[in-house]
Amino acid sequence: MLALYSLKRTFGSVNAVDDVTVTVDEGQMVGIIGRSGAGKSTLLRLINRLVEPSNGKIMFGGEDVTRLKGRELRLWRASCAMIFQQFNLVERMDVLTNVLLGRVAHQGLFSTIARRFSDEETAMAVQALHRLDLLPQAMQKAGTLSGGQQQRVAIAKALVQRPQVMLADEPIASLDPANATRVMEALRRINKEDGITVLVNLHTLDTARTYCDRIIGMRAGRVVFEGTPDQLTRERLKSIYDVEGSDLELDESVTSTALRPQRADEYRRVSLA
Numbered sequence: 001m002l003a004l005y006s007l008k009r010t011f012g013s014v015n016a017v018d019d020v021t022v023t024v025d026e027g028q029m030v031g032i033i034g035r036s037g038a039g040k041s042t043l044l045r046l047i048n049r050l051v052e053p054s055n056g057k058i059m060f061g062g063e064d065v066t067r068l069k070g071r072e073l074r075l076w077r078a079s080c081a082m083i084f085q086q087f088n089l090v091e092r093m094d095v096l097t098n099v100l101l102g103r104v105a106h107q108g109l110f111s112t113i114a115r116r117f118s119d120e121e122t123a124m125a126v127q128a129l130h131r132l133d134l135l136p137q138a139m140q141k142a143g144t145l146s147g148g149q150q151q152r153v154a155i156a157k158a159l160v161q162r163p164q165v166m167l168a169d170e171p172i173a174s175l176d177p178a179n180a181t182r183v184m185e186a187l188r189r190i191n192k193e194d195g196i197t198v199l200v201n202l203h204t205l206d207t208a209r210t211y212c213d214r215i216i217g218m219r220a221g222r223v224v225f226e227g228t229p230d231q232l233t234r235e236r237l238k239s240i241y242d243v244e245g246s247d248l249e250l251d252e253s254v255t256s257t258a259l260r261p262q263r264a265d266e267y268r269r270v271s272l273a
């Protein structure tokens with residue numbers, strides 16, 4: 001079980017994540033929704049310790065994640081793999097090598113740079129690509145693939161980390177509907193077949209409803225809804241999206257959130273691990 005207790009992160013005067021207490025059962029697929037700036041990305045980054053909490057605690061399987069340092073922290077990051085909107089691949093490298101880079105947390109940076117991977121690791125990467133229907137593209141440069149294919153490569157890369165948790169930060173925000181569907185189906189399949197807990201930030205409500213067991217709604221850093229897709233009524237949605245008016249206003253608000261432009265600082269906040 002993943003448990004967050006009174007988790008808080010401030011940036012100057014902004015409470016990006018404000019006193020969040022939630023638990024996520026092993027093997028659940030959880031969608032996180034909310035307006036732009038509600039704190040969804042910061043929450044995921046706190047869990048994998050890309051961002052340090054200002055306060056509060058993160059527990060996983062009885063271990064206090066907030067206290068981990070050095071090698072333990074590196075292994076934690078390996079066991080909660082992150083997927084980003086912009087795929088985070090090395091475009092000039094072939095797909096297979098990109099997937100193998102997912103082993104960095106286990107192998108150490110030096111041997112990764114020297115690209116010395118064991119046969120077992122290569123087999124693991126090939127198998128991950130096979131599961132994601134990408135074996136024919138294994139030797140192709142990652143930059144030549146479609147966005148949807150690149151995101152599936154990123155998922156394969158995450159898989160070879162042998163994660164217990166997958167944190168996907170708007171994984172389909174840059175994709176057309178057909179590719180978005182394939183990526184969400186891949187995440188759901190991995191969640192079901194491997195029992196990997198998935199937390200996914202989403203801007204499209206229908207997607208959250210279709211693929212997730214549970215939905216967390218955030219507003220201004222706080223969790224204002226937690227429940228099943230069925231429990232997500234329009235009144236609750238209005239509270240999450242801070243809309244007091246008509247259903248039309250709600251639809252406009254959700255749509256404008258979905259059309260969020262890509263953030264300039266997206267890459268700066270990304271780490272290799």
Ligand SMILES: Nc1ncnc2c1ncn2[C@@H]1O[C@H](COP(=O)(O)OP(=O)(O)OP(=O)(O)O)[C@@H](O)[C@H]1O
Binds near residue numbers: 011016036043
């Ligand atoms: N590194 C940072 N430095 C300063 N402020 C930050 C930083 N990261 C996030 N914030 C601020 O924290 C708040 C929450 O941001 P966050 O990116 O977590 O929201 P979000 O819900 O993921 O938004 P989006 O849907 O646009 O990705 C925002 O006000 C944002 O400007």
